Amino acid sequence: SVSLRNVLFHAMKANRSFHGLRLQQLYYDRIHPSDAGHSVLASAIAHLVKHAALLDLAAGSREDACGVAEDPLPPPMQRRLVDDSQPRVQCYYAKALAGLVSSTRCDGWALRDERSSSGVSKPGYIATRAGAACSFEYRVASSSRRHRIGVGYLKSYRQMGRVRIECSGRCSCEQTLIDAHHSLAFSPYDLRYFSVSLRNDSSAIGAAAMCTLRLTVSNETSSGAHKFKLTALFINQQGERDLFGRWIMNQAIAARQRPRGQEARVSRRSSRRARGRSSPRDTQ
Template sequence: MKWFEVFKQQWQDYHAGLQAVKIGDKSLLDLAAPLLLQNTTLVNPAQLRRSIGHMGGMHRLRRVLRDLQSGKQIKLGVLGGSISWGSAVERGTDDWFALLTAHLAAAFPAANVTGRNGCVPATPSSFMNMCLEQYLDEDVDLVFLEYAVNDGWDTHNVMKRKIYERLLRKVLSKPKHPAVILVQLPTVGMAYSSRHKDKTPFYKTVEDTYGSFAAYYDTPYLSMRNAIWRLAEHHHYQMNFTHFYGMSYDFVHPLEQGHRLIADMVLFAMQQALLDLQLHPWSVWDEEEAAAALPKPMYYGNWEEVNRLCTHGKAFEAVVTQSKGWQMVNEGDEFKPKFGYVTTQVGAELVITLNTTRRSAPELQRMNVQLAYLRSYTGLGMALVKCSGGCECQDTLVDGHHELRQSTIFLLRLYPTQAPACRISVTVQSESRSGGHKFKVTGVMANEFRSRGEHQHDEHEELNKEEWLGGVNKGEGELKERWGKAAAGALAAGSTSSSSSSGSGSSKSGSGPKASTD
């Protein structure tokens, strides 16, 4: 049988079950009515149950639902990449976060429900970890994190997990102790046909790894992969991925039907929490748990940093002190700007001047600085990054070229010594694997890592050993061989915390849908 012949009846049976159970003179259907799903036509109750990877104690989420019922003001926030930003749909109207915000505002008219979309396309969780204050309100009540796509599929990348944990801790530590829901979406290649040579299997994603943080910090975790896999991959009820992605240009960014599904996943989870609140009313224990201090980091010593600086786009101009041969240009449009300093001249030098003097734990001697630059598959060259002006850091040769057919912002992680006017220079080199010499720098971020007296690993070395996208960049060995020691860490160092807004799949040049994500 086909899905449209079955799902309607399954939902009717589900609602009838809620109608049959009463608390006082009201049925569970009446009590849950504000959150009954409005958009679901493509999944059944069983699939939405499968989307729930973890719910836990739900103390913070129960508090948000209690406040909604009481008519209090509720602020929502979402952090993630281009999918949640609203790529491929009408942003602010048809993206899942806009649908969710509008639905909650209509369902709880006495409450003042507002939402802020803080997603930044083509950025991983490491970017948001450095720039959180610019994209999330301090008094937010409920936050959604969507980074399983942008953080790639390398489940062995320990530093990415550590950075994700730091971001999660920063969000959970906001003044109102917000509820956090991890919304995990299928990574690049999962929605390809099973016959496609770059098909990504069910297990090749960081979402299961990140699920351990949901368990450790007791935050709900939802999975679109789990919700649709049996229907789309195994063709239950004669369905496939086009039912959920539409005729997407890359089968990474879903069209409207996919966004409606994501919104319904969240609404279904909130409905389960609301039903739980009816069966187990708010108590003093909920109050204590919702306000409890965070446990120590899951990864030993992985305390969240103190953010000091985040400049990108036009704001980046404020810290650039020399730009001869470079131009600040917008390679996007007014709706999706892509500002950055760009040059095609060999020898052109861009100089950024920062105060790298630490305000906390000065004995740690170094500041964590990340330089944001563009990588793409055509025309990009190499640049040498150095520190001077009283500060020191490892000279690093950065390659703007990669083989994946996507344009992505990467982060070069530097650990300069402390200085009031540290000069970071970016100089375009004559060497080029692509044949071109274009180089683009889009911003710089800085924060102060902490150890709180615990043993601190040499993270600079650890980060520079990290492989990018599971080691699929084939040019690394050739780069080391041709240009020596300075290049040895170029690809790995340059990608310590990076990925694409459409994920980190294995689509090689000339195969599979393009995923242009800059």
């Protein structure tokens, strides 16, 4: 459940206010929220619903989906408001990326599982030398004139390099450079979005378009090494929106990496922690 007190607690303790509002402005009598308090509570509920919906979208129902889906939501009360015919975001977890790899155009990259010290599976497509290049091919509807690509990758403070991303086939995009090195002493997953456009091709009207993403490890490096680990690809055919950010991606991938049976237990622990630091702000 969503608690207004939990939403406000940390900000009130630190600043004696919540976005400029004092406690007396958010409650009538320290029990019943004021109009402003109800507005904050409504935003917190919307925030919770959005995160749950996007996490379910990232998880999907296929075995090779990026995350592990929680219990399904009940059917919508107004079915006519849900259009299942519209394409949804496509999510390719590390192992599912193998289905996109062009075997004749992939050199220096390999699917490897770098298990943690506790035995947690952490697979990804990995390259370790400059010049290593690999092409990933995917299809989009010809009606998706512009779509959004999300690249999930490992970021770390040592041994990481840079990768250059280019588009070909029926698609074009501005060249994107991702630096997987940072100075902080931890190794999180990160997410980079960029836009892709379909080339005009009158001979292929109505047909699905085959697009290619070419990842090449750059000679330039800020760490002295060239490792790059691709963990997931997200394709949003519905437009140029970033449907979810790094938090959702991390939750989906972490759920995918946990052994079966642990999802519900971890989810309950996460929910208890989140109730103490929930924020109604809509952040990615």
